[in-house]
Amino acid sequence: xxxxxxxxxxxxxxxxxxxxxxxxxxxxxxxxxxxxxxxxxxxxxxxxxxxxxxxxxxxxxxxxxxxxxxxxxxxxxxxxxxxxxxxxxxxxxxxxxxxxxxxxxxxxxxxxxxxxxxxxxxxxxxxxxxxxxxxxxxxxxxxxxxxxxxxxxxxxxxxxxxxxxxxxxxxxxxxxxxxxxxxxxxxxxxxxxxxxxxxxxxxxxxxxxxxxxxxxxxxxxxxxxxxxxxxxxxxxxxxxxxxxxxxxxxxxxxxxxxxxxxxxxxxxxxxxxxxxxxxxxxxxxxxxxxxxxxxxxxxxxxxxxxxxxxxxxxxxx
Numbered sequence: 001x002x003x004x005x006x007x008x009x010x011x012x013x014x015x016x017x018x019x020x021x022x023x024x025x026x027x028x029x030x031x032x033x034x035x036x037x038x039x040x041x042x043x044x045x046x047x048x049x050x051x052x053x054x055x056x057x058x059x060x061x062x063x064x065x066x067x068x069x070x071x072x073x074x075x076x077x078x079x080x081x082x083x084x085x086x087x088x089x090x091x092x093x094x095x096x097x098x099x100x101x102x103x104x105x106x107x108x109x110x111x112x113x114x115x116x117x118x119x120x121x122x123x124x125x126x127x128x129x130x131x132x133x134x135x136x137x138x139x140x141x142x143x144x145x146x147x148x149x150x151x152x153x154x155x156x157x158x159x160x161x162x163x164x165x166x167x168x169x170x171x172x173x174x175x176x177x178x179x180x181x182x183x184x185x186x187x188x189x190x191x192x193x194x195x196x197x198x199x200x201x202x203x204x205x206x207x208x209x210x211x212x213x214x215x216x217x218x219x220x221x222x223x224x225x226x227x228x229x230x231x232x233x234x235x236x237x238x239x240x241x242x243x244x245x246x247x248x249x250x251x252x253x254x255x256x257x258x259x260x261x262x263x264x265x266x267x268x269x270x271x272x273x274x275x276x277x278x279x280x281x282x283x284x285x286x287x288x289x290x291x292x293x294x295x296x297x298x299x300x301x302x303x304x305x306x307x308x309x310x311x312x313x314x315x316x317x
Contacts, residue, residue, distance in 0.1 A: 007277045010137055011237075017133055018241055019085040021126040026094065038122075039084045044129040046077035047163055052205055071156050074163075078132055111174040112235075112258070118242050124169045127234060131162040134230045139270050151222050157212075161227045164209050165216040168193035187217065229271040232262040236275070240282050253286055 020040040028036030050073040113121030135158040141151070166174075171193035175186045194213050198206035215224045239255040248254055259282075266272045 040129040041125045044125040050074040135159040
């Protein structure tokens, strides 16, 4: 019972987090910047910047170096504007006092949604941002299929893998089976893109990013497999949000293929519970006897989520 209540809370929380994908940064909006970044876009790149920090910082050349906790910087970057999921991006131009503000407190779109004509689809950064937040919610001990031998999960590594796993799409775009690219060529293009992106970074930083990317691609470690689960779960969570917001009378479950493509593929027991709870929520939403439209708790209506395109029973990573 405790797990069920906890899992419901996680889904409600992540639906609110979804608002960060559609809430645009006010500074760009009021200056009529076309297609401005979302709050999630902004925090995603901040988290990547935190990964590039030097762990020892010498302020103004002072010989006494300060030790920086990079992991904590990444986490702070991921949550610092999280309140904007509810209150929006409040700036001095909004006519809200600093006191009241505290009281209330990127470009590439996901191909799967684009080819299905989803209005204002999420970006790749939106997708990876919410995956990183999901990674923060993971239990560090995972018991698979009730097995008493619990697997220990490195949450910090899961967060980092989530942040870099689709980073190559900044160059090659979101390649899906519908793009006519073979699996081998897709991997080659994406690896070349990662190497190109990292070539001017310090070697130890570049090596870490490339290692995280390869770990995800190889799917050998429990962390890589868990992040793959988060990738699929974030996708169907987004699909649910799009169905919820659009309510197409002619085809209310028009994103069913995304759910079907992931069925039976989840391994992490905690994520399996989330999937079960989400499926129950979706079944209620599409039930002929339902009354009214479900709302995103405390955050208004939501219409976000990520999209990888299924083909031949596969989900596009």
